[in-house]
Amino acid sequence: MKAYISVDLEGLPGVSSLTMLNPGNTQFNRPVRVLTKLLNTVVDELSNHGFETIYVADSHGLMTNIDYLELDSRAELIQGYPRPFSMVTLLDSSFDAALFIGYHSAAGTIHGILDHTMSGRTFAEIKVNGEKASEFIINSLYAGEQDVPVILLAGDEHLGGEVEKHSPWTVFVPLKKGLSRYSAIYPGIDKVTEALREGVAKAVKKLKKGEMQPLKWEKPYRVELNLRDSLIADILEALPVFKRVDAYRVEFSATTAREMLGYIELVAHVGYGIDALKNSIK
Structure with a gap:
């Protein structure tokens, strides 16, 4: 069996401050541990339950957060x-399951800890088919387009809704609860760690019993991007x-989730470029 793990940082316990989010920040070593x-x-x-191939996608910020020498x-x-x-x-139809760890709530979530979607600099909110969309949904x-079910989500309790x-078949493990943005x-x-072990065991059991489903919404996707800079x-x-x-x-439509994510990433990079341009003007 083959599993894909996407791991973010803001939804992890022990993370509550901007000082913890990027290399060079004073407390970055804490969330890395x-x-x-x-x-x-x-x-x-996962290995105990028969998964022989496990990919881990380092998925926060510059995506170089995991110490290769310390990873199982x-x-x-x-990375x-x-x-x-x-x-x-690299997530494709060859995987039996996906697991999302350390995920945070969507941009615009009341009391969501460090809430954002894809790019906090660029997007104030993203909606797909009229629904507020988190990184978990996107x-x-x-x-789901690869017919891969997300069997476990672990992160901010606000994602439970x-x-x-x-995605009611997905096993949800709350790792923290946001009280305010910070x-x-x-x-x-x-x-x-005990809750995570129990969650993984439960999720794999449901997968083997055929109780998991790929998430699929009506297409074409109607995407609304609420931007932070006009x-x-x-x-x-x-x-x-x-x-x-x-x-x-701005709005756009996409015939596939691959296309939707590609355009969202494109706009995020435009936002990064504009931010860099403004900061370079002296």
């Missing part, structure tokens, strides 16, 4: 940014794929 411990727990449990050697590591399809690079639709509404409460690490919309409206709605919003 948490990430490694929880990730190795998941890899070990039974896993293969995908580096930018890369095609970001958090789900990446699950990509996986999305699982219940859109504060959260989380259980002790031993309780978290200059991004100024640039995008020159491209026929994007329809300008107002100063900060």
